[in-house]
Amino acid sequence: MRRLVTLIPLMFCTPMAFAAVPVNIHVPPNVQACTRAQPCPVAILSPGYGLSGSDYSFVTRNLNRMGYLVVALQDSSGGIELDRDAPIRKQLQAMARVASRSISTVIDGTAVRYPQFDWRHLLLVGHSLGGDSSAQFSADNPSRVSSFISLDSRRVALPRSAGIHVLTIRASDTTADPGVLPNKKERGYYGTCVVHIKGSRHKDMQDAGSEQLKAKIVSAIDTFLAPAQHPKYACDRDSKLE
Template sequence: MKYLFELVVVYLCLLHTADAKIIEDAARQRQIPVEISAPMHQEACTAKHQCPVALVSSGYGMGHTQYTFATDALNKLGYLTVAIAHELPLDPPLSVTGNLYQTRSENWRRGAATLAFIRTALKEQYPNYDFDSLLLFGHSNGGDISAWLANEGKPYIKTVITLDNRRVPLPRSETIGVLSIRGSDFPADAGVLPTTAEQTQFGSCVVQLPAARHNDMADSGPPQLRDSMAMLITEYLGGATCSTLRKQAH
């Protein structure tokens, strides 16, 4: 019986594996590393009953594979996750001086173009998954990239979840669900977060995590913080109200 159980565990692990690959964007001469992870029960995903898709964007200087606490949670919820490396060796460094919204806009615009390209490149390759109702997930600068694309009015974006993005305003939209999980050591720029009235109007949700450092909001952070973020993601996508999420965060 024990041997049979171990075989089942191994089989499930084989089913739930990550596929690392390079996707070429020939028009922009970019070789884009991605890691694709299938949902826990991918056999339930068919062309007729497609499973959801999440595009994952890391914080600047963070590895695109350093958010497994989030991708694992999303895989358990039935999502195909695509973790994308936005920063390539020949890209200019992220600006740290001047008006950052202006000086960093090139980076966000390039990242948004990468997200849109990856969606197009993978849509035909993965017919059992719904690339027309995307979840965009991003930490810090990756959250800003996600918000930038969401603000372009693309009809294929359903949800945006950010971890402490600080520069690009989150979408104010009745058709895009928004959850932003906030750290406690750096404030967002003015206008980035929806006001209380806007959260009520558009159904968005901002959740503050106590004693959560911006740079810890990845796999390298404390286990308790990773668990809290995974829980909030899971509960939000499961339909929990914002007030419930805020209570659970404290």
């Protein structure tokens, strides 16, 4: 896995006025086989609040192995800090809207450098706030997204679209806000995959989590995305940490 670090300029509609978006670009080992005629897939990875894209190396390695170019944002909050004395939900939703624009800018800035990859059918992966920002991007740019993996995002509604295949992996110690998760009827209609890992904690869905938890997350992702070139978007079973 070859990693490149870059900064993508981004104009924020916040008091920050202007900031650069740091990203790590992880090139798959089969990059020589990727061409404009037969482009390889792209995954955009967004971290949780207070974390960076580098904190999900177990996900990045797995996606690289499957042939994905992984573009990992190093921040999903746009440098904005939460006010713990104010309503958290609205703050996180506002951050997700800013981060959606950040994702768009990163994609546009990176695509010109890697034309041998498929930028028209993106996989979005996000944990917590990163999942919320990915869900917001999917709502803002539905034609650019083909699939979305949410690691226990809780504030922004997951896509309800026949054109976007969704896997959401749920922790045991959190509850999503009303309307975020599709109901049973919607899951059947859109094919949304909801996988519960009993005994798992929201904050552990990253490199610092247990090896068992990470293995179960990777298993769910593998089941969802296999085979790599033409995923079946199958749903793994619920599981439990021992």
